[in-house]
Amino acid sequence: MSHVMNTYARQPVAFVRGEGVWLWDEEGRKYLDALAGIAVNTLGYAHPRLNSALLKRIQSGVVHTSNLFRIPDQEAAADRVAEITGLDEVFFCNSGLEATEASIKVARKYGHDRGIAEPAIVVMEKAFHGRSLATLSATGSRKVQAGFEPLVQGFVRVPLNDLEAVRQVAEHNRNIAAVMVEPIQGEGGINVARLDYLRGLKEICDRQQWLFISDEVQCGLGRTGKWFVYQHAGIKPDVVALAKGLASGVPVGACVVGNRAKGIFKPGNHGSTFGGNPLAMTAVVTTIDTVKEEKLMENAARVGNVILESLKTQLGNIVVEVRGMGLMIGVELDRPCPELVKLALDAGLVMNVTADNVIRLLPALVMNEAEARQVVERLVPLVKAFLARRAAA
């Protein structure tokens, strides 16, 4: 019996080696990975640049010091994150929920600074922001919240892509300090916010002096063809939450602020023992530099389009919808399909099903076109057989 706590329904496979977008299990079976550790392994597996940078950092002996001292790697990473987000200050933490939790704290502090005694944040139905008490309270899923009540107060929920709902909140609630939105909801089922909706939301935030918080933990870092989805909409948030793909597999998170959110946190307002340590920061610097130099965003847009269009052509008439942007793709079926994950593994394909009935593809940004076509070749027959079998049953 394993002593690992039983918090995940795990697939009976263990990957022991990886290269590019390929994985090998303990028996030596090879798999095509279209999940990248849930949008984490931006550079795929065993990228030579990342491997050698991490090795060098380890060999220096300084994997960790402390935020009590200057950390040059952290300064270099913050410069890069500021440059690619277009914002000003970066707080490094270790995970997505820490990034969103910090964003919630920034919003509350901003509210208090403006004289709101009980600041509240507008959040979206079907959103996922993490599993700490505050972030699960912000999350729009009863499954995530059940059993952990009382929830943290101060969240007002509206449907995604519904500006009128936000206008109504603005009219009736004087306690709002911020809006938090995933421009593409990941866990919620690859639900894409319309770009005009994001622009409209930003306009409301500007008018009401609310903070605009973009949770790009899953959709950010180049996978949609730009560094961040808000850049497709031509807007600049006040706060951006990052994690997952930011360090290509080394645990990291970041709460990035600018505009109205700049300067809100002062010494003593927030902290993290591990956050921003030299090992993680080396991975951040190398990931960002490599995405830039190897033109991986352009690659993500092109290769993602190959997958999206092929899936639309081949499955469009039998599934509810094929949707996404770049290398963030969902295929919604008309029925729950979690068993497809195991069937895909048997066919040598690593993918995931989220929200019960949405096949989710989040490959590494290094995937090439031939590999993308193989993803489609492996996936399409599985979906067709699954739907035909269920139709016959």
Ligand SMILES: Cc1ncc(COP(=O)(O)O)c(C=O)c1O
């Ligand atoms: C949009 C979004 N925010 C926050 C989180 C939480 O990240 P973590 O699991 O690293 O705490 C996730 C994780 O899936 C996410 O997709």
